Amino acid sequence: MTQEIIITGFGGQGVLSMGKILAYAGLLDGLEVSWMPSYGPEQRGGTANVTVILSDEPISSPVLDQYDIAVILNQQSLDKFESHVKPGGTLIYDPYGIHRLPERTDIKVVEVKATETTIASGNLKAYNMILLGALLKLYPMVSPDTVIKGLEKTLPQRHHHLIPMNRAAIEQGATLVD
Amino acid sequence: MKGNEAIAHAAIRYGVDGYFGYPITPQSEVLETLEELRPWETTGMVVLQSESEVAAINMVYGGASTGKAVMTSSSSPGVSLMQEGISYIAAGQLPTLIINVMRGGPGLGTIQPSQSDYFQAVKGGGHGDYRLIVLAPASVQDMADYVGLGFDLAFKYRTPAMLLSDGIVGQMMEKVVLPPFRPRRTDAEIAKQCPWAVTGKRGRKERNVSTTLELESRTMEENNRRLQAVYDEIERNEVRFEQYMTDDADYLFVAFGCMSRICKKSIEQARSRGIKVGLLRPITLWPFPTGAIADLSKRVKGILVAEMNAGQMVEDVRLAAEGRTPVAHFGRNGGIVPNPGEVVESLVSQFSIKE
Amino acid sequence: MTKEEILARGGSKVNARPSLLLDATMHYCPGCSHGVVHKLVAEVxxxxxxxxxxxxxxxxxxxxxxxxxxxxxxxxxxHGRAPAVATAAARLNPDAMVFTYQGDGDLAAIGTCETIHACNRGENITIIFINNGIYGMTGGQMAPTTLEGMKTSTTPYGRRADLNGYPLNITNLVKELDGTCYVTRQTVHTPAAVRKAKAAIRQAFINTREKRGTSFVEIVSTCNSGWKMSPADANKWMEEHMFAKYPPGEIKNTVKDQK
Known part of the structure; x- marks a missing residue:
């Protein structure tokens, strides 16, 4: 199994940390993982993206031009990365702020209303975990339990009270897709 | 963890005595991680944010003169500033580790990854006839492992070593097994291992002086010959490289660092199209794996040197191939990271491969 | 004054060679202040x-x-990096007494950054600063401390502030830094001055041993070759001109130490 994933959107949407949480869960499940961010001024509100690879074999290039899954969170990213999804791959997008919908027919396109759900939930910090919940429902490459275990290991103790909220967000995200 | 973080952890675990550095993207996590880990409270390692890269490399010179294991890290523009100091360190035969997490230039350039400091690293960089042992990590694991390897080689030959990394390997996260902890050397061990160390005389009869100045030309030529003899020995003993799918290869990629990883993916793509390509990845950029490339040049139809620069290592590959097989170059620069498909297309078009 | 009287006052014999001063022929010009300061450093x-x-x-x-x-x-x-080199040597060898010995070009031109930052960090080192207002080794060019009007090979008509900037009083600058514990300006042109300079170097080295921060000892010096004067005239010229800009005396002392 190899999953080559790109998550891309605005800086500040939690793109990099969503990728990090996913990669860390893969690590806990004994998979080979790589996490390659765009870095620099992107962190300050431009577009940010991260390539995450999970595999049961050693990973060659951490940089890719074709992805099994693209999680796309703004229009610029959709314009840039729609053509880079492998035929038969999956494009997950948040329709908020999207004015030109994905057009490809040789891939699976999944809409996840993550922004809308986040606003309704009243917890703006849950956004990327809602997306992660949806992604893992579609592709259970790691289990939500492992994700929570990873959070327990990596979050400083003072933030552990946030873990139940994160678990709820993952569960909520899973309800947004079939 | 990130490659840059792995360097910090590995340095503490190796028993490094001192780190001196100045922040610059994309390697600031090295200093940040060390400050976070506070090794001065555990191993006694000194960590200092200097006022400039110039000061940092001269701190390294000063610390290394006392026999301690000291290191610095920076990125391209900062490493340019360090070149004078590196020349002094090489001339003084001081074991040190210098890390360059390369970004694109010239000038202030970009903070995005690049491999355009190859010439600077392997051909000298500063003034005078000297060499650095140059190791090219391609993974986070390599970043952790080569800290120890770099210091081991530096102390073995009394010469500075460099890790020539880049923004990808520095910033990416991967699984890593950190080396085991070992204690820092005691003063007595340092005195035994480095009888030349400037520590204060401490009962020694003869004083130790760390200097690179010699106005007598004949003596200076002798000093140069001594350095060259060390370099010859390093070239004989320390060439390191990795071969990947070269056994049946019709074509060969030569690539180092992150680019070798990208080429492995390119090999997967090319082979799925029936093009048999292999990879030679130099681990030591100096000493360069000239012999291995020469051998392979006798049996492949062409070599593509893939680098994130305008064509630097390709010169050394051409020298190794000596015209036995065509050597082409593929490069992107300015911080553009090529994707595996581009490399395959370059191979196919430059060698007119019919599928 | 008899020899005994001198010794009773804590002075040393003028002619004795300290055992740490090696029996090597110095390359310094006759009349140069370096030889005297070397001797004091060796003695202390x-x-x-x-x-x-x-x-x-x-x-x-x-x-x-x-x-x-x-x-x-x-x-x-x-060139200029002695304070950075000393920083690492001192931090990595806390039992050592680390000092730099620098001239005005090294310390106050190319190495200003390292000087200021080592002093500001309060590194446990002593900086001995020989200020003779000229580049001696390279043949008498303008130094950052060259006085206005002073002729050098790169200011052949005299230093002009509008062309060359003002003489840099770096000792007064480092006085302001919290990291310095002791800042003093001395000379070595008379026996009395030599004794005072020795006491200052002694105080500085004790501070370094006791890890009190950075000690900074300027020695206003002559360069009779560079100034193109006889040693005696150079001493006189220094008193008349250099002291106006660089007056000798203690500038900062946060620890009054007894012998």
Whole structure:
């Protein structure tokens, strides 16, 4: 199994940390993982993206031009990365702020209303975990339990009270897709 | 963890005595991680944010003169500033580790990854006839492992070593097994291992002086010959490289660092199209794996040197191939990271491969 | 004054060679202040029992060969970088007494950044600063401390503030830094001045041993070759001109130490 994933959107949407949480869960499940961010001024509100690879074999290039899954969170990213999804791959997008919908027919396109759900939930910090919940429902490459275990290991103790909220967000995200 | 973080952890675990550095993207996590880990409270390692890269490399010179294991890290523009100091360190035969997490230039350039400091690293960089042992990590694991390897080689030959990394390997996260902890050397061990160390005389009869100045030309030529003899020995003993799918290869990629990883993916793509390509990845950029490339040049139809620069290592590959097989170059620069498909297309078009 | 009276007042015999001063022919010009300061450094290290712990950092400039004259461990630094070299040597060897010995070009031009930052961090080092207002080794060019109107090979008509800027009083600058514990300006042109300079160097080395921060000892010096004067005239010229801009005396002392 190899999953080559790109998550891309605005800086500040939690793109990099969503990728990090996913990669860390893969690590806990004994998979080979790589996490390659765009870095620099992107962190300050431009577009940010991260390539995450999970595999049961050693990973060659951490940089890719074709992805099994693209999680796309703004229009610029959709314009840039729609053509880079492998035929038969999956494009997950948040329709908020999207004015030109994905057009490809040789891939699976999944809409996840993550922004809308986040606003309704009243917890703006849950956004990327809602997306992660949806992604893992579609592709259970790691289990939500492992994700929570990873959070327990990596979050400083003072933030552990946030873990139940994160678990709820993952569960909520899973309800947004079939 | 990130490659840059792995360097910090590995340095503490190796028993490094001192780190001196100045922040610059994309390697600031090295200093940040060390400050976070506070090794001065555990191993006694000194960590200092200097006022400039110039000061940092001269701190390294000063610390290394006392026999301690000291290191610095920076990125391209900062490493340019360090070149004078590196020349002094090489001339003084001081074991040190210098890390360059390369970004694109010239000038202030970009903070995005690049491999355009190859010439600077392997051909000298500063003034005078000297060499650095140059190791090219391609993974986070390599970043952790080569800290120890770099210091081991530096102390073995009394010469500075460099890790020539880049923004990808520095910033990416991967699984890593950190080396085991070992204690820092005691003063007595340092005195035994480095009888030349400037520590204060401490009962020694003869004083130790760390200097690179010699106005007598004949003596200076002798000093140069001594350095060259060390370099010859390093070239004989320390060439390191990795071969990947070269056994049946019709074509060969030569690539180092992150680019070798990208080429492995390119090999997967090319082979799925029936093009048999292999990879030679130099681990030591100096000493360069000239012999291995020469051998392979006798049996492949062409070599593509893939680098994130305008064509630097390709010169050394051409020298190794000596015209036995065509050597082409593929490069992107300015911080553009090529994707595996581009490399395959370059191979196919430059060698007119019919599928 | 008899020899006994001099010794009773804590002075040393003028002609004795300190045992740490190596029997090498100095390359300094006759009349140069470096020789005297070298002797004082050697005497103080010996008297304080620091022969085994002292590490000297030599500059680039006339004193580049300081390591050939005093029998202790030395590191010869790149031009201007002695305070950075000393920083690491001191931090990595807390038992050592680390000092730099630098001229005005090394310390106040190319190495200003390292000087200011080492002082500001309060590194446990002593900086001995020879200020003679000229580049001696390279043949008498303008130094940052060259006085206005002073002729050098690169200011052949005299230094002009509008062309060359003002003389840099770096000692007054480092006085303002929280990291310095002791800042003083001395000279070595008379026996009395030599004794005072020796006491200052002694105080500085004690501060370094006791880890009190950075000690900074400026020695306003002559360069009779560079100034194109006889040694005696150079001393007179220094008193008349250099002292106006660089008056000798204690500038800052946060620790009053007894012998």
């Amino acid at each position: 290290i010996e008297e304080l029992g620091m022969t085994d712990s002292a590490i000297g950092i030599a500059p680039v400039g006339c004193a580049v060969f300081a390591y050939n004259y005093i029998d202790i461990d030395w590191i010869e630094a790149a």
